[in-house]
Amino acid sequence: MWMYSFKRVLMGVCVMFAISMLSFGLTNAATDPAQAIAGSGATAADIEAIRLAYGFDKPVVTRYVTWLRGALNGDLGESYRQKRSVVSVIMERLPVTMILGGLALCFALMLSIPLGIFAALHPNTWVDRISMALALVGQAMPTFWFALLGIVVFSVGLGWLPASGVSDWRGYVLPAMALGYYATPTLMRLTRSGMLEVLEADYIRTARAKGLSRSTVVVKHALRNAVLPVVSVAAVQFGYMLGGSVVIETIFALPGVGYLAWESISLADLPVVQAILLVVAVIYVLLTLASDILNAWLDPRVRFA
Amino acid sequence: MTQGWPRYGVFEYLEYEMKRQFAAVGFSMLLALASSNALAQKSADTLRWASTASITTVDPYTNAHREALIVNSQLVWDTLIYRDPDSGQYKPLLAKSWQWVNDQTLDVQLRDDVKFHDGVPFTADDAVYTLNWIADPANKVSIQSNVNWIKSAEKTGPYSFRLNLKAPFPPAFEYLSSMIAMLPKDFYGAGGAAGANGRLVGTGPYRLVKFVPGTSIEVERFDGYFAGSPKGKPAIKRIIYRSVPDTSTQMGDLLSGGLDWMWYVPTDQAKRLSSVKNLTVQSSESMRFSFLSLNTREMATPNPLLKKQVREAIAHAIDREKLAKYVIGAGSSVPLAACYKTQFGCRQDLPQFKYDPALSKKLLAEAGYPNGLTLELTAWRSRDWTDAVTGYLNAVGIKTNVTFQQYAAAYEKVTNNTAHIYLGDWGSYSINDTSAVFNNFFTLAPNDMQQDKELTGWVKAAAATVDPEVRTANFDKALAKISSEVYFVPLWVHPVVYATTADLAFKPYADENPRLYLAHWK
Numbered sequence: 125m126w127m128y129s130f131k132r133v134l135m136g137v138c139v140m141f142a143i144s145m146l147s148f149g150l151t152n153a154a155t156d157p158a159q160a161i162a163g164s165g166a167t168a169a170d171i172e173a174i175r176l177a178y179g180f181d182k183p184v185v186t187r188y189v190t191w192l193r194g195a196l197n198g199d200l201g202e203s204y205r206q207k208r209s210v211v212s213v214i215m216e217r218l219p220v221t222m223i224l225g226g227l228a229l230c231f232a233l234m235l236s237i238p239l240g241i242f243a244a245l246h247p248n249t250w251v252d253r254i255s256m257a258l259a260l261v262g263q264a265m266p267t268f269w270f271a272l273l274g275i276v277v278f279s280v281g282l283g284w285l286p287a288s289g290v291s292d293w294r295g296y297v298l299p300a301m302a303l304g305y306y307a308t309p310t311l312m313r314l315t316r317s318g319m320l321e322v323l324e325a326d327y328i329r330t331a332r333a334k335g336l337s338r339s340t341v342v343v344k345h346a347l348r349n350a351v352l353p354v355v356s357v358a359a360v361q362f363g364y365m366l367g368g369s370v371v372i373e374t375i376f377a378l379p380g381v382g383y384l385a386w387e388s389i390s391l392a393d394l395p396v397v398q399a400i401l402l403v404v405a406v407i408y409v410l411l412t413l414a415s416d417i418l419n420a421w422l423d424p425r426v427r428f429a
Numbered sequence: 430m431t432q433g434w435p436r437y438g439v440f441e442y443l444e445y446e447m448k449r450q451f452a453a454v455g456f457s458m459l460l461a462l463a464s465s466n467a468l469a470q471k472s473a474d475t476l477r478w479a480s481t482a483s484i485t486t487v488d489p490y491t492n493a494h495r496e497a498l499i500v501n502s503q504l505v506w507d508t509l510i511y512r513d514p515d516s517g518q519y520k521p522l523l524a525k526s527w528q529w530v531n532d533q534t535l536d537v538q539l540r541d542d543v544k545f546h547d548g549v550p551f552t553a554d555d556a557v558y559t560l561n562w563i564a565d566p567a568n569k570v571s572i573q574s575n576v577n578w579i580k581s582a583e584k585t586g587p588y589s590f591r592l593n594l595k596a597p598f599p600p601a602f603e604y605l606s607s608m609i610a611m612l613p614k615d616f617y618g619a620g621g622a623a624g625a626n627g628r629l630v631g632t633g634p635y636r637l638v639k640f641v642p643g644t645s646i647e648v649e650r651f652d653g654y655f656a657g658s659p660k661g662k663p664a665i666k667r668i669i670y671r672s673v674p675d676t677s678t679q680m681g682d683l684l685s686g687g688l689d690w691m692w693y694v695p696t697d698q699a700k701r702l703s704s705v706k707n708l709t710v711q712s713s714e715s716m717r718f719s720f721l722s723l724n725t726r727e728m729a730t731p732n733p734l735l736k737k738q739v740r741e742a743i744a745h746a747i748d749r750e751k752l753a754k755y756v757i758g759a760g761s762s763v764p765l766a767a768c769y770k771t772q773f774g775c776r777q778d779l780p781q782f783k784y785d786p787a788l789s790k791k792l793l794a795e796a797g798y799p800n801g802l803t804l805e806l807t808a809w810r811s812r813d814w815t816d817a818v819t820g821y822l823n824a825v826g827i828k829t830n831v832t833f834q835q836y837a838a839a840y841e842k843v844t845n846n847t848a849h850i851y852l853g854d855w856g857s858y859s860i861n862d863t864s865a866v867f868n869n870f871f872t873l874a875p876n877d878m879q880q881d882k883e884l885t886g887w888v889k890a891a892a893a894t895v896d897p898e899v900r901t902a903n904f905d906k907a908l909a910k911i912s913s914e915v916y917f918v919p920l921w922v923h924p925v926v927y928a929t930t931a932d933l934a935f936k937p938y939a940d941e942n943p944r945l946y947l948a949h950w951k
Contacts, residue, residue, distance in 0.1 A: 159837040159844075169874065170573040177569050205485040206642055207622050213642075275681040287681035288479075288673050377479075377673040379644040386674065387483040387643055392837060 132416050136409040140402065144195070147401040148188045157204075157392040178204060191398065200402070201395035205388075210399045214381060218403075220290065221373070221380035224303065225365040227296055229358060231304035232311055235259075237351065239308070240315025241342065244350075247320060259312040262305035267368070271302040271375045288377040299376045303369060307361045311354055318350030325349075356415040363408035470689055471932045471950045474666035478690035478945065479673040479682065487640045488623035489610045490563055490570045497646075498572070499607065499859065499942050501670060503660075504648050506610035506631035509537060509556070510602055511659040514938045517771075517861070519602050520659045523551065523611055523632065532597035532895050533580075539588040543655045545613055546636035547628060553590045557582045558614040560592060568621060574868065575608040575858065599895050600773075600862035607859060607942070634663045634946050646670040664949035680928070683708065689933055692943065694926040696758030697813075702928050710928045712760035713937035716769040717856035717923040719814070722870070723916060724849050724878045733804065734849055738796035740915035743850075744782035746789040746825040747818060753921040756817045760924025766908050767866060767917040771939065774863035774891065774904030779912045789825040801826025808832070808852035809839035815852055818920065844875040851878060854923060859940035863904050864892055870917075871907070879916045 158175035175181055194201055200210040236259065243255040262270075278298060279287040285294050322328060323346055331341045369382030377383070381400055388396035470477055482494035489502035511522040526538045543551040560582035563570050570576050578598040584590050594601065611632065618625025629637055632655075635648035647669045654662060671688075673679045676695060682688040684705065694702060694710065703710035723740050724732065733739045753761040768775035793801065804822075806829040808815040819829045829850070832842060842848040857865035867888040871877055877885070884907055891903035911917050927937050935948045 157837075159840055169577070170571075173566055173573050174569070177567070203485070205491075207486065207491065207620070216642075272677055272681075275678060275685075279681050279685040279687075283685055287685050287687055288678050289671060289687075375675045375678055377644075377671065377675075377678060379641065383483075383674070384643065387485070390835065391483070391485070393485075 128420055129417055132413050136413050139409055140405050143405040144192065144398070144402055145188065148191065148398055149184060151394055151397050152184050152187070157394055159392075191395075195402070200399040203388075203393055203396050205391055205393045205396075210395050213384070213396060214399055214403060217379055217381045217384045220378055221366060221369050221382055224296060224299055224369055224373070224378060224380060225362055227300035228304035228365050229307070229362050231300050232307040232361065233354075233358060235304070236308045236311035237315050237347075237354070240312045241319060241347065243312070243316040244319030244323065245342070252316075255312065255316075256309075259309040262307075263309040265305075267302055267306055267371050268375055270305060271298065271372060274298040274302055288375075290378055295376070295378070299372045299378055302375075303365055303372045306368065307365065310361065311358060314354050314357055315350065318353060319346055322346045322350040353419075356418050359411045359415040359418070360408075363404075363411040366407055367404050471930075474950070476665045476668045476690060476933065476945065476948060477671065477688050478668070479671045479679050479688050480692065481672070481674050481676065481679075483643045483672045483674065484646060484670070485642045486623055487629070487637065487642075487646060488612070488616070489608070490568075490576075491621075491623065493571045495856075495858075495941070496670065500945065501646055501648070502610050503633065503942075503944070504635040504668060504946055505633045505637050506612065507543075507633050507658075507660075508606055508608075508610055509539075510606040512603070512606040512861075513659065514940065514942070514944060519606060522606075522659060523556075529895075530591075533594040535592040535594070535601070536585070537590055537592060539590075540655065541588045543632050544653060545628070545632055546630040546651055546653075548653075549613070549628070549630075551611065551613075551632050553584045553586060553588055555614045556611055557584045557590050558616070559612045560590075560609070562612075562617060563609070568617070572608075572858070575604060578604070597893055597895050599892065599900060600860055600864055603860045603862055603865075634658070634660055635668060638667075644672055660946055663946045665945075668945055683928055683930075690927070690929045690935065690943075690945075690948075692925055692927045694928045696924065696926060699758065699926045699928075707931045708928055709931050709933070709935075710926060711935075711937055712758065712924045712926045714760050714762065714939050715856065715923050715925045715941040716771070716859060716861075716939060717854050717925075717941060718764045718769060719810070719852065719854040719920040719923065720764075720767065721818070721918040721920065722843070722851040722853060722878045723918065724846070724851070725914075725916065726846055726878060726880055728846055728849075732849065733796070733798065733802050736796045737915065738792040739798065739802070741782070742789040742792035742796070742825065743822065743827065744915050744918045745785045745792065746827065747821045747918065747920070748784040749920055750784070752814075752817055756814060757921045758924060758926075760922075760926070762922045764919040764922055767911045767919055768863045768908065769857065769866075769922070772857065772861050772863045772865065773897075774901055774908075776905055776908055779908060782915075782918070786821075786825045789827075793826060798826070801828060803828040803830060804849040805829070805842075805847065806831050806850040806852060807834070807839045807842040807848040809834055809836045810852070810854055818852060840876070843878060846875075852920075856923075856941055859942050861940070863908075864888075867904075867907060868892065871911075879914075881910070881914070881916070884910050884916075 158171045158180050191201060202208065203210055203213050206213055239255040239259055243252040246252050275287045278285040285298050289295050328341060328346055331345050369380060370385050373380045373382035374386045384396065385400045480496045482496040484494060484497045486492055487497065489498055489506060492498045507523050509522060509524040511520045513520055523539055523543060524537045525540045528536045530536055539553060539556060545551055560579055562568055563576040564579040564581060578594055580593040580595045582590050582592050613628045613630060615626040617623065623629065634651055634654045636651045638649045639647040650663050650666045673682065679688065679691045683691055699710055699712060702708060723734050723743065725734055749763045753763050765777045765781065766775055766779050770777055804827060806819065808831065812833055815831060815833060819831055822829055832839065843851050855866055871884055871888050873880055873885050887903040887907040891900045894900060925937065925941055929935050932951055933948060934951050937943065
C-alpha cells in the first residue's frame, strides 16, 4: 500500500512539472504579453517599453527557470496588473471557487444518486429512460446556455435569484446548479450500474429473504456498497468543476479563481495564469491521488494492477 | 459569408457561433419574460453600473481600461483643466490659470482652496510629484503615449509650477483635461502600488470607499468638494461599479433590477431592450471608428495589395452606407476620412469611394486578378461585423482567410506583417485631435502597415508645432494621401448604446466618456 501510494505521489509530481512547463511555454507562445498588457490603445513605442520593463525580451527558457526557482520557494511571482504577490491574489479568490465547487458537487450528488437508484430499481422502463434523459440533458446542454437559461427564469422572470455577484448565499445557487448539472450523467450512470450489480448479489437476496423493508435493503445494504466508486469519481469530478468554473464564474461574475483565470488570460497577466494552472493542477492531482488511494484501500486488487 | 473556416480554429468558431446563437435566443426569451421589475436603486441613492472590464488597479495610470482610466478616474480625481463636453471649451479646474512661456513650457497657477478627501490641501507638491512620476518610463505607466510628451515639472510656488514638455505638443490640453489626473504626493511609494503612502484619495467629487480588485469599485459623494468646480456638485450619493464580463448577464441584471446603467449594449439587442418598460435606451455616436488598414509592405509571399487597383477594388466593394445603417445600427455613420469629424485637422472634403462592385471586379481584372484572389484578414472586435465586410469582398471575388482572435493575437499579425488586411478600430482615447490617430498608425513603427516616409513626415511636422495653420496643412496632405493611396478604408463610426433605468437622467456624449457625476435621478 505504501509503495503504491509513493508511486502515485511521484507520478503526480511529474505531472505537475510537465504541466508547469507546457503552460509556461504555451502561454508565452500564444500571444505577445507586452501587447496584451499595453492594450488596444497603445502605440508601438508603448509596447516596446513594456517589453523591456517586464523582461519579455529574455528567452522563454530563462524566464521559466527563474519562475520555477521562485515557485519551489513558494514565490509564484508578482501580478503584472495588480503589482502584488500572485499568491495573495489567488488566495483571495480561492474560497469562492471552493465553495462553488463544493455546492456544485453536492447538487450533482443530490440529483444523480436518487436518479441512479430509481433507474436501477426500474431498469429498462420509462422511469429508467427518463432518468437517463434528464441526466444526459445536463451533459449535452452547453454550460453557458444553461446558465443563461437560469438567469432568464430565476433572475429576470421570477426575481428570486441575482443574475450576478455573490452579495449573499443566493448568488451561489444558479452557478452551483449550472456547474453541477454537467457532472450528473457520469455520477448517475455509475450509481445505476453499481446498484444493478449489487442488487444481484447474494447478500441482497439474503436481506430480502430476512424480511427487511425495501428502503432498508436499497439504502442501507445496496447503496452503501454501490456508491463507493461514485465517491472516488466524485473526488475527480470536484477537480473538474474547479477547472470548469471559468465559464460559470465569468457568466455570473463570481470573484473566484476561474474568473481570475479569464481576466488574467485576457490581460496577459502571465504570472497569475501560470500560478492558476499550477494550483488547479495540484488540486486535481491531489484529488486523483486521493481517489486512487481510496480505491486501492477498498479494493486490494487495484494495488497490484 | 466568410470563405471556408476561419484560420483561428474550428472549435473556437463553433463555440463562438453556438454562444452567439444561444445568447440571442436566450436573450429573446429573457426579454419576453422580463417583468417591469427594473427597479432603480433610487431609493438608496445609489447608481450601480457595470461593464466587462476587470479593474485590477484603481488608479488612472496603471490601467488600460477606459472604465478606470477615464470613467472612474474623473469621479475620484480631478485634472488640471476641464473640457466642457457641450461647448468644447477649456475651463479651469484644479488650475485656475496658465500661460505658455514658449511652445514647450507651460506655467500653471493652482487653486488654493482644494482639499483631498482626507482633508489635506492640494498643492503644487502634489502636481509636481504626479507629473514627474508619470513622465518617468521606469514607473511603467500603462499607456505611455498619454504621458511621454511630458519632460518634467518644477515647483515655482506653493500653488504654482512649471510644466516642461519634451517637444511642442499641440494636443497637450486635450490630455491635461482628460488623462492627467492629479494624485497626492508619494501616492505610489517606492514599490509603485497605488495608495502605497496610505492615501488612496483624490480631489474629485467622489471619494473611494471600497475597491475589490477585479470585482467592484464603490465611491461616495464627497461633501467637501470645492465650490466653483465646473464638474458641479454631484446629485447621486453613491456609485458602485461591478465587473460583469458577460454582456447577456449585464442585461439580465438590468432587467432584474440588479443594475441601473450599462453601455455597449449589442446593437442587435438595443431595439428589443428599448421595448422594455422602465428602461431607457440611448444610442450615441462615438469618436471610435472602424477601418480596414491595407498592407502595402513587402511580405513573405507576393503581396497583391502593392497594386493600387487592388486597394481601390476593396474600397469600391463595400457598401459602407448600408453597413452603417443596417449592420452597425442607430447612431452610426460613415466617416469621410481616417479620423473622427470633430478632431482638429480632420478634413471632411475628400473624394469618397462609392459602392460599385462592377468597378471592383474591373479593377481586379486590370490588376491581373480576373478570377479574384485570396487575402489574409485579421480582426478582433465583432464577428458579425467582420462577416458583413468579408461578405462584400467575397461578392467581388476577394476571398478572405479570416483570423478572428483576441486583440493581442490579432494585432501581432499586423506587427509581424502576416496579414494583408487589418479590420480594426480606434477611439483616440477621446482626444479631439487628429494626431491621436496618426501618432498611433503612421509612425513607421512595426504596426504601420504602410511605411510611407512622406506621410510620416507630414504626421511629424503636424506634431512638431502648435501653429494651427501649419498643423492643418500637414494634416490635409496626410489625409489626402491616405485616401488617394487607399491606405485606410474608413468603414463606420461606432455607436455606443447605453441602457439605463428610466429613473435615471443620463446624457451621453460623442467622446465615449460617460460623465456619471452629471447624472441624477428624475
